[in-house]
Amino acid sequence: MNRRVYLDHNASTPIHPEVLAEMLPYFSEVFGNPSSIHTFGRDAREGVERARERVARFLGVSPQEVVFTSGGTESDNFGVKGLAYGRGKGHLITSSVEHHAVLRACQALEAQGFDVTYVGVDEYGIVDPDDVRRAIRPDTIAISIMHANSEVGSLQPITAIGRIAREHGVPLHVDAVQTFGKIAIDLDAFGIDALSFSGHKIYGPKGVAGLWIRKGTRMVAIQHGGEHERRRRAGTENVPGIVGLGKAAEIRGRDMHAEAERLTVLRNRLIDGVRDRVPDVRLSGHPTERLPGTASLLFRHVESESIVLGLDLKGIGVSAGSACTSGNVELSHVLVAMGVPLEWAIGAVRCSLGGSTTAEDIEYVIECIEPLVRKLRQAMPAGVA
Amino acid sequence: MRYSPTLVDHFLNPRNAGLMRAPDGVGEDEYAGCGDLTRFFLRVRDGRAVEVRFQTYGCGPTIAAASAASELCQGRPVDDLCQLKAEEIERILEWLPDDRKHAAEVAAGALRAAARDHLSRRRRDV
Numbered sequence: 001m002n003r004r005v006y007l008d009h010n011a012s013t014p015i016h017p018e019v020l021a022e023m024l025p026y027f028s029e030v031f032g033n034p035s036s037i038h039t040f041g042r043d044a045r046e047g048v049e050r051a052r053e054r055v056a057r058f059l060g061v062s063p064q065e066v067v068f069t070s071g072g073t074e075s076d077n078f079g080v081k082g083l084a085y086g087r088g089k090g091h092l093i094t095s096s097v098e099h100h101a102v103l104r105a106c107q108a109l110e111a112q113g114f115d116v117t118y119v120g121v122d123e124y125g126i127v128d129p130d131d132v133r134r135a136i137r138p139d140t141i142a143i144s145i146m147h148a149n150s151e152v153g154s155l156q157p158i159t160a161i162g163r164i165a166r167e168h169g170v171p172l173h174v175d176a177v178q179t180f181g182k183i184a185i186d187l188d189a190f191g192i193d194a195l196s197f198s199g200h201k202i203y204g205p206k207g208v209a210g211l212w213i214r215k216g217t218r219m220v221a222i223q224h225g226g227e228h229e230r231r232r233r234a235g236t237e238n239v240p241g242i243v244g245l246g247k248a249a250e251i252r253g254r255d256m257h258a259e260a261e262r263l264t265v266l267r268n269r270l271i272d273g274v275r276d277r278v279p280d281v282r283l284s285g286h287p288t289e290r291l292p293g294t295a296s297l298l299f300r301h302v303e304s305e306s307i308v309l310g311l312d313l314k315g316i317g318v319s320a321g322s323a324c325t326s327g328n329v330e331l332s333h334v335l336v337a338m339g340v341p342l343e344w345a346i347g348a349v350r351c352s353l354g355g356s357t358t359a360e361d362i363e364y365v366i367e368c369i370e371p372l373v374r375k376l377r378q379a380m381p382a383g384v385a
Numbered sequence: 386m387r388y389s390p391t392l393v394d395h396f397l398n399p400r401n402a403g404l405m406r407a408p409d410g411v412g413e414d415e416y417a418g419c420g421d422l423t424r425f426f427l428r429v430r431d432g433r434a435v436e437v438r439f440q441t442y443g444c445g446p447t448i449a450a451a452s453a454a455s456e457l458c459q460g461r462p463v464d465d466l467c468q469l470k471a472e473e474i475e476r477i478l479e480w481l482p483d484d485r486k487h488a489a490e491v492a493a494g495a496l497r498a499a500a501r502d503h504l505s506r507r508r509r510d511v
Contacts, residue, residue, distance in 0.1 A: 306447075375397075
């Protein structure tokens with residue numbers, strides 16, 4: 001294997017060395033329970049609260065509005081169910097391209113008697129704010145729309161959706177796991193009431209995330225136990241993880257804008273380079289309204305896992321848009337919602353760039369993709385898909 | 386677990402991939418519920434497969450399994466190929482994860498179908 005190129009930053013990122021350095025003492029020297037009142041506990045509490053302040057500063061909010069959780073999935077469940085349970089019954093609006101953490105939380109609510117409308121998307125995977133407006137009913141109690149889609153990278157018109165939510169007095173939860181620390185989020189301008197974010201997508205640790213809840217928003221805890229997190233999320237805090245998330249957020253405040261500019265250039269070069277060399281390939285998602293580092297490519301008449309394996313053997317890590325698990329081909333629900341034809345959807349490959357990605361990496365990936373796809377197509381009966 | 390070097394080699398350098406003009410037997414198999422599909426073409430002389438070609442649509446292990454199977458059945462009696470088991474193909478590839486076992490099953494199923502197709506053509510000719 002000549003070279004190793006990691007282009008799966010939407011799945012996870014390596015921990016930033018400054019983050020790791022900040023976390024390490026909290027595994028050994030500062031091990032106390034932050035709820036304890038002795039010095040051991042108070043030192044751990046100090047780490048947790050400093051992290052809360054850093055996240056709050058990054059988001060431009062009050063630290064009391066930040067709740068730490070165990071991951072993006074918990075944050076999404078908390079955001080959606082917390083708003084729903086806070087109102088007892090009624091109707092929610094979400095989109096058909098949300099992460100499964102939101103979609104399945106909504107399905108669970110439906111099983112409990114709530115109504116849910118799943119608004120569709122256009123060919124770019126983008127929600128029409130007017131569809132959200134039309135879906136609002138007198139009993140609508142919450143809207144949950146993601147900021148950016150992890151698979152195709154398209155950005156949703158959150159400002160317009162937030163304005164509609166405000167006009168109707170409906171709280172808006174936004175899954176920002178893929179945008180927090182990557183692009184600017186103006187919570188007031190966007191009209192957001194609850195925001196999910198995660199640590200390991202921004203060079204922080206896995207197993208830690210957060211939910212920002214706007215002060216005054218009626219929200220019911222979904223995990224019960226002790227009095228942690230101002231009684232909003234029971235369970236002893238993951239102190240090293242929280243410390244890491246706080247440091248990661250601080251670093252993103254420093255590095256985010258420059259990195260976004262750099263990744264946009266590299267992403268466009270990757271898209272253009274592959275399209276110039278490989279026939280029958282197209283970009284999925286919006287051409288410009290997208291995450292800086294995400295390029296989702298559709299290779300017609302090739303199976304995406306064979307591309308992932310072929311690139312893996314060249315030291316390149318990308319992810320497949322469709323997965324064949326236990327004998328079932330699982331087409332991405334996002335591509336299905338976008339109306340992408342099967343013969344294209346089955347060959348979806350996502351490349352997500354990050355801090356370590358260089359221009360040389362991108363040229364290497366472009367060089368590797370062309371002969372691989374050509375060879376795979378030779379063995380494929382055209383038009384089978 | 387990583388795929389064996391043999392599997393990787395068959396995936397990267399598939400043997401006998403492509404179409405065959407005027408084959409003596411054609412068969413295909415598709416894994417239920419999955420998009421994976423393999424098609425085999427046989428040229429038969431004196432009851433034995435003397436040339437084998439395949440086309441496949443699927444993930445890496447499926448391509449590798451078809452390629453390995455195409456070598457495996459070279460020169461074998463067609464009657465034998467009607468009984469071909471997926472395990473025989475999997476043994477060549479050394480190992481397949483549980484969720485990729487179907488790669489060998491699809492290849493074996495397609496080869497058995499091609500062998501049966503040849504036998505039924507021969508019966509029609511008699």
